[in-house]
Amino acid sequence: xxxxxxxxxxxxxxxxxxxxxxxxxxxxxxxxxxxxxxxxxxxxxxxxxxxxxxxxxxxxxxxxxxxxxxxxxxxxxxxxxxxxxxxxxxxxxxxxxxxxxxxxxxxxxxxxxxxxxxxxxxxxxxxxxxxxxxxxxxxxxxxxxxxxxxxxxxxxxxxxxxxxxxxxxxxxxxxxxxxxxxxxxxxxxxxxxxxxxxxxxxxxxxxxxxxxxxxxxxxxxxx
Amino acid sequence: xxxxxxxxxxxxxxxxxxxxxxxxxxxxxxxxxxxxxxxxxxxxxxxxxxxxxxxxxxxxxxxxxxxxxxxxxxxxxxxxxxxxxxxxxxxxxxxxxxxxxxxxxxxxxxxxxxxxxxxxxxxxxxxxxxxxxxxxxxxxxxxxxxxxxxxxxxxxxxxxxxxxxxxxxxxxxxxxxxxxxxxxxxxxxxxxxxxxxx
Numbered sequence: 001x002x003x004x005x006x007x008x009x010x011x012x013x014x015x016x017x018x019x020x021x022x023x024x025x026x027x028x029x030x031x032x033x034x035x036x037x038x039x040x041x042x043x044x045x046x047x048x049x050x051x052x053x054x055x056x057x058x059x060x061x062x063x064x065x066x067x068x069x070x071x072x073x074x075x076x077x078x079x080x081x082x083x084x085x086x087x088x089x090x091x092x093x094x095x096x097x098x099x100x101x102x103x104x105x106x107x108x109x110x111x112x113x114x115x116x117x118x119x120x121x122x123x124x125x126x127x128x129x130x131x132x133x134x135x136x137x138x139x140x141x142x143x144x145x146x147x148x149x150x151x152x153x154x155x156x157x158x159x160x161x162x163x164x165x166x167x168x169x170x171x172x173x174x175x176x177x178x179x180x181x182x183x184x185x186x187x188x189x190x191x192x193x194x195x196x197x198x199x200x201x202x203x204x205x206x207x208x209x210x211x212x213x214x215x216x217x218x219x220x221x222x223x
Numbered sequence: 224x225x226x227x228x229x230x231x232x233x234x235x236x237x238x239x240x241x242x243x244x245x246x247x248x249x250x251x252x253x254x255x256x257x258x259x260x261x262x263x264x265x266x267x268x269x270x271x272x273x274x275x276x277x278x279x280x281x282x283x284x285x286x287x288x289x290x291x292x293x294x295x296x297x298x299x300x301x302x303x304x305x306x307x308x309x310x311x312x313x314x315x316x317x318x319x320x321x322x323x324x325x326x327x328x329x330x331x332x333x334x335x336x337x338x339x340x341x342x343x344x345x346x347x348x349x350x351x352x353x354x355x356x357x358x359x360x361x362x363x364x365x366x367x368x369x370x371x372x373x374x375x376x377x378x379x380x381x382x383x384x385x386x387x388x389x390x391x392x393x394x395x396x397x398x399x400x401x402x403x404x405x406x407x408x409x410x411x412x413x414x415x416x417x418x419x420x421x
Contacts, residue, residue: 031250074310078303086299101349104302105342110254177248178409185395185402192394
């Protein structure tokens, strides 16, 4: 049981990483990634929303008429996003301002609705929780990774602290929107390379007769 | 007087199309952008569908925001209300078009479903609400944003058709190179940023 829950978690974290592998929910991923702090805030918000929405959807899955399921799911997600918005506005007004409309746009993240529809609506509460938790972790991790790269090279700082000495001349373009696209493109490439390498290693292992790691547990997402 | 108005709206329009292009500087509508831009014909259809839908839905959202949410101090519900409003509006539009303009439905029908819950369809009304635009400003801004999206989509589709002949390193094939291409496109759009004094 623990093993399969770990699989579900890991599936979201790497195998089907929402940003790099499925390319879902990219809009905010790019828009707010110019500093690490924004990425942490956005990542945490999404992590909370996707875990909570998976849990709630799964809890009520028998009471929702399949015909109206999508509007119901959207309402659940929108309510959770509103909660996050109010909390951030109350306790972290600066972050709330920096994230701007992208916080509200969590509602239309394809990944959240896709997980609700494909996983939470069909599975019981505990696996759904872990699925959301893993997907959220994958999302937050990818966001923070992009944020680190962009802040490090775009302004030469991490979380606002200077990393390089005075000799480093920050590449402004990385902080600007085009840099976001370029960095994500390259990171997707790197992720694909790692994925290919792991697949090859997996094949070798399978040939050697060892038990092959279970492939992606859940079906692929759609945008 | 007239010239002043014209100048204001022209600036707003060009700002939405070129300077603050929705895809290339605001990062909205990327799912559709990368999904549809593989095909030039599809991207033209999608561009037109998005432009008309967001113009209409922004007006509706503007009316609801200013005549219902603000007077009754319900602005904290903006997100929930806008999402449901736009999703149901698009569904309604789909039904109306299916009934009264089947030809149009055959052309656009599949795109409408995609637009229903999309960041660009929700983003424009949210920006309109945030910037407190008035009625004509909303029309111009929403139409401009849609046109900017369509422009970026068509440009990208043309680029990607050329890309099929290029020899791209394996890990970058598909999405990776599409992102880098978009980055270069965005870089060229940065050139417009000096055009309008903001």
